Amino acid sequence: MKILVCISKTPDTTAKIAFTDNNTKFSEAGVQFIINPYDEWYALVRALELKEAQGATVHLITVGGADTEAVIRKALALGGDEAFRVNSDSQDSFFIASQIAEIAKQEQYDIIFTGKETIDYNGSSVGGMVAELLGLPFVSIASKLDVNGGTATLKREIEGGEEVVEVSLPLVLSAQKGMAEARIPNMRGIMAARTKPLKVVEPAAAETLTSIVSFELPPAKAGVKMIPADQVEELARLLHEEAKVI
Amino acid sequence: MSVIIFADQFQGKVKKSALEAVQYGAQIAQQLGVPAVAVAVGEIDGAELSALGQYGATKVLHVADARLNEPEAGAVTKIVAEAVAKENGAVIVFAHNFAGRSIAPQLSARLKAGFVAGAIGLPDTSAGFVVKKNVFSGKAFANVSITTGKKIVSVMPNTFSLNPGGGSASVEAFAAGLGDADFKIKTVKVETVSGEVPLTEAEIVVSGGRGLKGPEHWGIVEDLAHALGAATACSRPVADSGWRPHHEHVGQTGFTVRPNLYIAIGISGAIQHLAGVNGSKTIVVINKDAEAPFFKAADYGIVGDAFEVVPKLTEAVKKYKGN
Known part of the structure; x- marks a missing residue:
């Protein structure tokens, strides 16, 4: 079995968000970067579990500049076998998906994992686009994946419940919480990752369909109105009469 | 030209997030002076569909195929693409719900139409087509320009309050020529927690x-x-x-x-x-x-x-x- 896991570099979940250049650029000053949690905790770890249980080769891919190499090395330290970095800073989901599809066409994967979404641009788009570009089925927001021969069984969330679906390999899926438990790379993995292949490729020609014009921060809250614990009825009254939400 | 809205259903009822998408799409249609055409799939009552007129839909294209009661993403992508071709859709709207997250990106790649996921504002058309969305998981907003001719937007649920009027939409049967090859994902089991609010x-x-x-x-x-x-x-x-x-x-x-x-x-x-x-x-x-x-x-x-x-x-x- 041959598996590809798409890895994105995102700011740490505790990062304070600020912008520069007249609110057109994310300020990276003082920001620590991590593997997008959905890509790491769920997609990559489930791919590694499948490798351990059934035998598989796990490739990683990221589309980013040289500064993404630290996160891709970490993903290798967790257990990926080899990695591709497509050398482009593009933020456009279609451009990124086109790069991944280009590599996937050459490598012919059985399963392509993405995270549910990245925690920076929240596009939740790349997986579906890759599937379309490759003509493969796409199962989104999957919380469980089992593979039996050529068939994958997945659990995915729907409004107000869950459904179990079956699909023949190859497929593309987006992974979310529930699929696996986070792991920490061990020293042996970290050492091994240094010498694992990381191929840098230049991007293929592809279109860009969107561009970010500017960023904004949410308006500050007006301030909290505190209600004494022995006047709970007053809270209900305020929610009804002032906030008009009940 | 038209605005196409995918109005997904669950157990025969159009989802609330989909009603919000219909209303959002109808507002764009009104700005552009074109009809708002909803696309619905699976078994749904005609009255439920014509009621989409209350949210501004002028017409509903209905693919009444029981295989689509669970909206298979590949099949629905094909249906919406055909509706876009038939109605000359310029803007395509989804709810940013589970179905929308699955179908909209596939449609975006198929039509090479730029896609903004999780819109929290109506598009600003004063200079191009710019849509506001959440980024950094709600810690900030981005204004994203769609630079292609056709445009796809998914609407963040619970962002726009519903404001039904008195309209009624015409319902038209729509055949998208689906074959077995269009149903690659087979739903084996659906588990819903009844009586609870999603x-x-x-x-x-x-x-x-x-x-x-x-x-x-x-x-x-x-x-x-x-x-x-x-x-x-x-x-x-x-x-x-x-x-x-x-x-x-x-x-x-x-x-x-x-x-x-x-x-x-x-x-x-x-x-x-x-x-x-x-x-x-x-x-x-x-x-x-x-x-x-x-x-x-x-x-x-x-x-x-x-x-x-x-x-x-x-x-x-x-x-x-x-x-």
Whole structure:
């Protein structure tokens, strides 16, 4: 079995968000970067579990500049076998998906994992686009994946419940919480990752369909109105009469 | 030209998030002076479909194929693409719900139409086509320009309040020529929790954290949720400890919710949790620790013991909810 896991570099979940250049650029000053949690905790770890249980080769891919190499090395330290970095800073989901599809066409994967979404641009788009570009089925927001021969069984969330679906390999899926438990790379993995292949490729020609014009921060809250614990009825009254939400 | 809206259903009812998408799409159609055409799939009552006119749809294309009661993403992508071709769709709108997240990106790649996921504002067409969306999981917004001729937008649920009027849409049977090869994903089983409000569509969410000390204390959260007709949610440590199911986890690595009212009980308000809820219109925080960071993000706060405060609140809200 041959598996590809798409890895994105995102700011740490505790990062304070600020912008520069007249609110057109994310300020990276003082920001620590991590593997997008959905890509790491769920997609990559489930791919590694499948490798351990059934035998598989796990490739990683990221589309980013040289500064993404630290996160891709970490993903290798967790257990990926080899990695591709497509050398482009593009933020456009279609451009990124086109790069991944280009590599996937050459490598012919059985399963392509993405995270549910990245925690920076929240596009939740790349997986579906890759599937379309490759003509493969796409199962989104999957919380469980089992593979039996050529068939994958997945659990995915729907409004107000869950459904179990079956699909023949190859497929593309987006992974979310529930699929696996986070792991920490061990020293042996970290050492091994240094010498694992990381191929840098230049991007293929592809279109860009969107561009970010500017960023904004949410308006500050007006301030909290505190209600004494022995006047709970007053809270209900305020929610009804002032906030008009009940 | 037209605006095409995918109006997805669940068990024969058009989802609330889809009604919001129809209304959003109809507003764009009105700006452009073109018809708003909804696309519905699966077995749905004709009256349910013509009622989409109340939200501004002029026409509904209906593919009444029982195989689509669970909207297979590949098949629906094909249907919407054909509807776009038939009606000369210029803007295509989805709800940013489970179906939309699956279908819209596939359609975007098929039509090479730029896609903005999770819009929280109507497009600004004064210079191009710019849509505002959440980024950094609700910690900021981005204004994103779609630079292609056809444009796809998915609408963040619970962002636009529904405002039904008196219209009625014509319903037209639509055949998309689907073959077995279009159904690559087979639904084996659907498990729904009946009687509960889906978290991502809920107007009120009652959420519990570690301050509740254990899963056996969730009764007070559920009682308050029941009195309010609310969905229940939880913080990450609660889901990670297995006190509550993963699909209730709200926050940066769980679900983002935007209810009218979010009540946080025993949740300290870590930055990751706030990211998932700060689009809520009104936030109430109940915590025994007056220093909990959540109070800074709240509209109303009570410093007190949840086990005393919450049951009293449940009794107090019953007066206003009339039950």
